Amino acid sequence: MLSPHAPPCPDFTIVPTSGGLGADIYGIDVTKPLSQVKFKNLKRALLDYQVLFIRDQSLEPDTFLKFGKRWGGIHFYPYMKGLEGYPEIFEVIKNPGEDRTFGNRWHSDQMYSEKPCKFTILYARELPRIGGDTLFTNLYAAYEALSPGMKKLAGRLRTYNNGDNTKRYGGKSRDNWYAEKGMGGKLHRPKARTDVVGIHPLIRTHPDTRRKALYIGDQTERFDGMSETESQPLYDFFMKHVSKDTFTCRLKWQPGTLAIWDNRCVSHYAISDYPKERRVMHRITIKDAVKPY
Ligand SMILES: O=C(O)CCC(=O)C(=O)O
Numbered sequence: 026m027l028s029p030h031a032p033p034c035p036d037f038t039i040v041p042t043s044g045g046l047g048a049d050i051y052g053i054d055v056t057k058p059l060s061q062v063k064f065k066n067l068k069r070a071l072l073d074y075q076v077l078f079i080r081d082q083s084l085e086p087d088t089f090l091k092f093g094k095r096w097g098g099i100h101f102y103p104y105m106k107g108l109e110g111y112p113e114i115f116e117v118i119k120n121p122g123e124d125r126t127f128g129n130r131w132h133s134d135q136m137y138s139e140k141p142c143k144f145t146i147l148y149a150r151e152l153p154r155i156g157g158d159t160l161f162t163n164l165y166a167a168y169e170a171l172s173p174g175m176k177k178l179a180g181r182l183r184t185y186n187n188g189d190n191t192k193r194y195g196g197k198s199r200d201n202w203y204a205e206k207g208m209g210g211k212l213h214r215p216k217a218r219t220d221v222v223g224i225h226p227l228i229r230t231h232p233d234t235r236r237k238a239l240y241i242g243d244q245t246e247r248f249d250g251m252s253e254t255e256s257q258p259l260y261d262f263f264m265k266h267v268s269k270d271t272f273t274c275r276l277k278w279q280p281g282t283l284a285i286w287d288n289r290c291v292s293h294y295a296i297s298d299y300p301k302e303r304r305v306m307h308r309i310t311i312k313d314a315v316k317p318y
């Protein structure tokens with residue numbers, strides 16, 4: 026459930042997306058410098074609605090990056106290189122015939138990092154004629170819907186999250202998998218992969234709202250201190266639970282839609298339903314200063 030709604034905002038129009046979370050924002054041009062007050066109201070709206078869809082934007086990498094930096098320092102995606110000249114911007118591309126769709130699973134971004142990124146900002150550059158929507162789910166609502174007994178149990182668990190879990194990549198390392206999927210040229214190949222395992226509380230407290238969220242995703246391999254076999258039944262329960270319709274909303278992208286979500290209380294899923302078309306998105310992630318707690 027949404028927190029009590031923010032008072033009507035004079036700076037832009039907020040249209041809630043569903044009873045779960047999310048809001049469309051109209052009447053804002055992020056290429057223009059936003060006043061401190063306007064930006065504060067936008068941040069407030071993000072805390073209230075968890076994911077915002079700012080419609081009808083016209084962004085090039087420099088204006089996109091400028092807007093992105095207002096939200097904080099950049100969190101670099103560890104596996105892939107950014108755009109030429111704009112290493113902070115990572116391009117999410119799917120070409121006709123490719124079978125891999127980036128983000129086609131319920132997850133919060135870079136959950137395998139010690140300090141996972143706080144916000145993701147995604148901008149639609151090229152869209153398929155039909156399909157290519159993204160689903161979001163409200164992890165506060167998922168936590169709040171648990172029974173008191175399950176809340177207590179969940180409150181004692183920690184998740185072990187691994188960005189290199191070979192089960193998710195057909196038995197291969199993520200590097201090999203990406204290389205095989207025609208993304209080799211863009212692969213970021215440091216001497217050794219670092220920051221790809223993160224252990225986090227299953228129930229985390231949002232530092233700004235103080236609300237509790239059920240923080241689990243596809244990068245979760247098992248619960249800390251338990252085997253995968255032992256973890257599986259509970260893991261399956263939580264994953265099914267967070268993706269219940271009642272907690273979700275669905276984004277139908279339009280050319281120029283800019284989405285911003287708060288990974289501390291939102292999980293998302295990119296739908297893979299446009300096998301013959303191309304989709305290109307520009308993506309910036311914002312780093313967090315604190316570990317989940
Ligand atoms: O392409 C999308 O709609 C979302 C992909 C994704 O998971 C992400 O950008 O973090």
Ligand SMILES: [Fe+2]
Pocket residue numbers: 128132133134293
């Ligand atoms: Fe994602």
